[in-house]
Amino acid sequence: MQKKSLAQFIQQKREDLGLLASGLAKKCHIELALIEKIEAGQELFLSTTIRQNLAKGLKCSPNEIKELEKDFENKFVEEEIIEDLKQKILAGEQDLICPKCHSPLIIRIEKMYDLEDNLMLHPKARCSKCVFQIK
Numbered sequence: 001m002q003k004k005s006l007a008q009f010i011q012q013k014r015e016d017l018g019l020l021a022s023g024l025a026k027k028c029h030i031e032l033a034l035i036e037k038i039e040a041g042q043e044l045f046l047s048t049t050i051r052q053n054l055a056k057g058l059k060c061s062p063n064e065i066k067e068l069e070k071d072f073e074n075k076f077v078e079e080e081i082i083e084d085l086k087q088k089i090l091a092g093e094q095d096l097i098c099p100k101c102h103s104p105l106i107i108r109i110e111k112m113y114d115l116e117d118n119l120m121l122h123p124k125a126r127c128s129k130c131v132f133q134i135k
Helices: 006-016 021-028 032-039 048-058 062-066 079-090
Strands: 105-113 119-127
Touching: 006 032, 006 048, 006 062, 021 032, 021 048, 048 062, 048 105, 079 105, 079 119
Parallel strands: none
Antiparallel strands: 105 119
């Protein structure tokens, strides 16, 4: 039996519950655009908060979701470079390049809420050509 991808798993669980992507987004307090990216296979790594919210909304274990995420580490890029990129994303810079292959980065800022309902901004990026990601 072939192992499901994260995208297939999320979509199947959502459909089993009779939810549209927008309904899942609302139920999990996650932006619809992020749900769509996960189901399209564009988001392969989830923050702990997103994973927990999805698991609760999909009535499954966070570990079931984590097992399907890609195992990837940025061992080839120094942490200082990644932190600098995060700050640039939060500052609104748009034309950032991958530190590994020098291709354009696809960037976004994820909005999350902590336990006291305070808004937290989390910079994310992925390379348009190679496997580099800031998760």
